Amino acid sequence: MPDPELHHAAIWVKLKNTQVLFDCGEGTAGQMLSNSISGEVIDAIIITHFHPDHLCGIYMVLQMLYLQQRKKKLDIFLPERVKEFNFILEYHYLFLQKFTYPVNLWIMDDITARYPEITALQTDHLTSYRDIVNGSDLRNEMKSYALMIKESDKQVLYSSDIIGTEFLEQYLPDLDLLIIDALHPQAEDILGLTNSAGTRIILNHGMSPKLEEIFRTNTISLEKARENEEIII
Numbered sequence: 001m002p003d004p005e006l007h008h009a010a011i012w013v014k015l016k017n018t019q020v021l022f023d024c025g026e027g028t029a030g031q032m033l034s035n036s037i038s039g040e041v042i043d044a045i046i047i048t049h050f051h052p053d054h055l056c057g058i059y060m061v062l063q064m065l066y067l068q069q070r071k072k073k074l075d076i077f078l079p080e081r082v083k084e085f086n087f088i089l090e091y092h093y094l095f096l097q098k099f100t101y102p103v104n105l106w107i108m109d110d111i112t113a114r115y116p117e118i119t120a121l122q123t124d125h126l127t128s129y130r131d132i133v134n135g136s137d138l139r140n141e142m143k144s145y146a147l148m149i150k151e152s153d154k155q156v157l158y159s160s161d162i163i164g165t166e167f168l169e170q171y172l173p174d175l176d177l178l179i180i181d182a183l184h185p186q187a188e189d190i191l192g193l194t195n196s197a198g199t200r201i202i203l204n205h206g207m208s209p210k211l212e213e214i215f216r217t218n219t220i221s222l223e224k225a226r227e228n229e230e231i232i233i
């Protein structure tokens with residue numbers, strides 16, 4: 001749900017030699033300007049899934065980089081339907097051949113080969129659409145991913161949108177930071193993650209009413225995501 005105080009998903013990740021954007025929700029271009037993130041420094045944009053709150057900002061980011069006369073190559077990793085994404089760019093009159101910078105569109109499976117610090121973990125977020133997709137013979141692949149970063153001895157996991165939290169448990173003990181969707185999973189499942197390992201957990205993507213209530217009335221060690229917050233690991 002749009003919110004006058006909050007922007008949609010977009011996380012800027014600055015590694016030693018690489019800078020990427022995880023997701024590109026509405027308003028990402030403006031937020032990059034507000035946070036003095038030069039478009040020139042971004043090596044890749046990684047879209048975890050094709051819900052609008054994770055994708056819709058990419059068109060203005062691509063246009064901004066063009067207007068800023070970016071020269072450096074940009075990699076874009078997509079969860080599914082890469083060829084069709086190029087049609088969507090054309091639909092928006094975003095012609096890659098007119099850009100000042102080369103754009104490479106990749107399928108998510110290629111992420112680790114190109115960016116060894118990053119691993120994509122497929123999640124269950126879109127599987128509830130199966131009846132619609134199969135019933136209407138649609139081409140949606142229902143792919144959605146969490147993203148893991150490993151660099152030096154540090155590990156961060158961004159869940160993006162998920163339903164179940166079980167898959168996180170195997171990674172949690174080794175994580176320095178977990179950025180988790182606090183809207184879709186059961187509140188109890190998210191709270192259950194706090195029992196382990198002392199990993200810093202940041203609640204992202206809004207919050208379910210039940211978790212909001214628990215958060216308001218109890219002292220718990222989870223942190224609420226804040227706009228423009230910079231976290232150094």
Ligand SMILES: [Zn+2]
Binds near residue numbers: 049
């Ligand atoms: Zn979603």
Ligand SMILES: [Zn+2]
Binds near residue numbers: 051
């Ligand atoms: Zn979402």
